[in-house]
Amino acid sequence: MPDIVEQGIVLAISLIFLFSYLIIMAILFHINNPDNDSVLKGFYFYVISMTTVGFGDITLIDHTYLALIRVLFVFCIGLVMVSLVFNAIRELAAAYQRRLVEVSQRIAMKTLAVAKQHRLKSSNNHQLTNGEERLTMNDDD
Numbered sequence: 001m002p003d004i005v006e007q008g009i010v011l012a013i014s015l016i017f018l019f020s021y022l023i024i025m026a027i028l029f030h031i032n033n034p035d036n037d038s039v040l041k042g043f044y045f046y047v048i049s050m051t052t053v054g055f056g057d058i059t060l061i062d063h064t065y066l067a068l069i070r071v072l073f074v075f076c077i078g079l080v081m082v083s084l085v086f087n088a089i090r091e092l093a094a095a096y097q098r099r100l101v102e103v104s105q106r107i108a109m110k111t112l113a114v115a116k117q118h119r120l121k122s123s124n125n126h127q128l129t130n131g132e133e134r135l136t137m138n139d140d141d
Contacts (some may be wrong), residue, residue, distance in 0.1 A: 003095045011088035018081045022046050025074055033061050050078035 022043055029042030035059070036042060045058045049071070060067050 003091070004099060007088065007092040007095045011085070012090055014081070014084045014088045018085055021077065021081055022050075024068075025078075028070070030062075032067075035061060046074055046078065049074055050082055052079075 005029045021040075024047045026039050026042030029045055030036050033042075041058055048055055048058075052075075060071065
């Protein structure tokens with residue numbers, strides 16, 4: 001169980017970093033592009049850019065070296081953060097799968113133990129009935 005909790009914390013921290021990074025970059029996009037009328041469009045631009053879809057409906061206006069560096073920064077850091085989130089999701093799923101295997105093994109062991117006890121009881125009952133039949137047969141002779 002601690003493995004699942006740890007992986008959940010890693011996922012939550014990764015998501016917090018990713019969304020805070022996106023919000024900061026969206027605010028910077030809104031400030032540097034006067035034609036952009038909302039921060040939400042900046043958020044949309046960076047999500048589309050980080051996932052490498054790039055529809056082209058929203059573009060950067062300034063063509064300076066600073067803008068190029070910012071876009072490269074978004075791609076590099078953003079793709080790393082998206083990869084961290086996906087890796088955290090994968091690790092969390094693996095932790096749940098390990099936990100599920102542990103629980104199913106425990107259930108299987110308990111089921112086998114109960115089945116073994118049932119077989120021992122039925123074999124003891126069968127021996128007793130055979131023994132009683134012998135006793136009754138000896139009494140009749």
